Amino acid sequence: MRHLDKHSGFKTPAGYFEKLSGRIMDNIAQDPSTVSQEEGFKVPENYFHNLHSEITQKLEKQDSKVIPIKSFKKYYYTATSIAAILLLFFGLTWNTTKTISYTDLANSDIDQYFENQELSFSTYDLAEILSLGELDYNDVLENSLAEESILEYLNTNVKDLNELNLTNDE
Incomplete structure (x- = not known):
């Protein structure tokens, strides 16, 4: 907070506030014309005696329309x-x-996935993954492969036929 300056340039005379109420009362006593001796408001005669009956009469006469408000x-x-x-x-x-x-x-x-992916699974890796309980030997034995299918497979997948170590009997 900034520092307030106590010397603003305005001064009141010494004892001004102590004598203020006395001076106001002296002015009122000297000049009676400033203070009205009459009451400012007048109430009609018997106003409060008849007030209750007038209010009840007005309430009984009024039939207000009741509008139901539905929530x-x-x-x-x-x-x-x-x-x-x-x-x-x-x-x-x-x-x-x-x-x-x-x-x-x-x-x-599944076949297409294995063909497109270059997975370096060896036969040993596949043997570890597949359990013997899931294999059904009858499916392998009953399905005979056509000679054309075998030759086509060998032509597409084997680069060197000498790696197969085939003999003439086979």
């Missing part, structure tokens, strides 16, 4: 709560996606 708040609250429930229900179910499981994938999709 629509409960309807607004009901509509708002229904809208909130619907919004919540559709908001939660709108963007839900079904989780894809292994059974949803087609065999062709």
Whole structure:
């Protein structure tokens, strides 16, 4: 806070406030014309005696129209709560996606994935991943591969046929 200057230039005479009330009372006593001796307001005769009866007569005469005020708040609250429930229900179910499981994938999709990805799985890695309980030997034995399919597979996947160590008997 900034410093207040006590010397502002205005001065009151010595003892001014101590003598003020006495001077005001002297002025009132000397000049009676300034203070009215009459009362400012007049009440009619018997006003307070008849006041109660006049008020009750006016109240009895007046038949006011009663307009019933219905509270629509409960309807607004009901509509708002229904809208909130619907919004919540559709908001939660709108963007839900079904989780894809292994059974949803087609065999062709799995084959295509392994063909397109360069995974360096060896036969030992695959043997560790696949358990023998999941394999069905009958499916492998019953499905005979056509000779054309085998040759096509070898032409596309094997670069050097000498690596296969095939003999003439095979």
